[in-house]
Amino acid sequence: MTPVVSVQGITRTGAAGRVLLDDITMDVMAGEGIALVGPSGSGKSTLLRAIARLDPIRNGYVKINGDTITSAAIPNFRRRVVYLAQRPAMIVGTVEQNLQLPFSFASSQSNYDRARAIDLLGELDRLEGILDQDASTLSGGEQQLVSLVRAILVDPEVMLLDEPTASLDAASLDRFESLASGWKNGDPRRAWVWTSHDADQIDRMTTRTIRLAGGRITHE
Numbered sequence: 001m002t003p004v005v006s007v008q009g010i011t012r013t014g015a016a017g018r019v020l021l022d023d024i025t026m027d028v029m030a031g032e033g034i035a036l037v038g039p040s041g042s043g044k045s046t047l048l049r050a051i052a053r054l055d056p057i058r059n060g061y062v063k064i065n066g067d068t069i070t071s072a073a074i075p076n077f078r079r080r081v082v083y084l085a086q087r088p089a090m091i092v093g094t095v096e097q098n099l100q101l102p103f104s105f106a107s108s109q110s111n112y113d114r115a116r117a118i119d120l121l122g123e124l125d126r127l128e129g130i131l132d133q134d135a136s137t138l139s140g141g142e143q144q145l146v147s148l149v150r151a152i153l154v155d156p157e158v159m160l161l162d163e164p165t166a167s168l169d170a171a172s173l174d175r176f177e178s179l180a181s182g183w184k185n186g187d188p189r190r191a192w193v194w195t196s197h198d199a200d201q202i203d204r205m206t207t208r209t210i211r212l213a214g215g216r217i218t219h220e
């Protein structure tokens with residue numbers, strides 16, 4: 001079976017030639033829930049950003065369904081493989097303008113669905129009222145919730161979730177996991193790579209673990 005996302009020999013070097021990612025090869029199969037674990041600074045965020053082609057990679061390549069992602073194909077790829085940052089970036093404007101943003105790009109082949117956005121926010125403890133709120137006034141946890149809603153609206157094939165509930169209280173964390181699971185269970189081909197320092201969350205949300213240390217995979 002062809003992996004949804006295939007990562008082949010990715011290397012990334014930082015300042016002063018320091019190796020941040022060292023020859024990473026891994027596949028994400030349809031339906032998989034992969035945990036990416038390792039100590040702080042081991043390269044988890046760096047790897048997820050490299051897979052999403054948000055940062056330059058020195059060697060190696062990323063394929064989606066067998067097709068290598070060229071530079072020209074990156075915008076479209078980022079809609080199919082969505083990265084949820086630990087500290088989501090919000091543009092200046094309302095929450096709704098942030099939710100609409102991915103649909104304003106030329107690569108977008110779908111339209112923003114306001115009713116769906118309201119439904120999804122409603123599943124997150126009556127957050128439907130925050131559409132008109134200035135995004136800069138959101139708490140870190142609210143930004144993580146909005147970022148999940150934005151990702152679901154984009155309808156990707158794969159989500160790369162980088163400690164996505166790190167700023168959430170227990171009740172919001174439950175709702176986040178439940179909304180995320182609803183998305184994943186909605187289509188057996190959907191997959192994710194999830195980083196977390198919470199072993200219980202890894203047990204709940206993933207079925208296979210990839211371990212990183214010093215920018216290398218140490219155990220698969």
Ligand SMILES: Nc1ncnc2c1ncn2[C@@H]1O[C@H](COP(=O)(O)OP(=O)(O)OP(=O)(O)O)[C@@H](O)[C@H]1O
Pocket residue numbers: 014015020038039040041042043044045046047
């Ligand atoms: N753009 C960059 N330039 C130089 N060094 C970087 C860059 N981005 C990350 N690093 C370094 O790479 C290492 C890995 O960082 P990364 O954020 O990927 O770790 P992590 O495993 O996600 O950690 P945490 O669990 O704390 O989130 C760190 O030492 C970090 O300082």
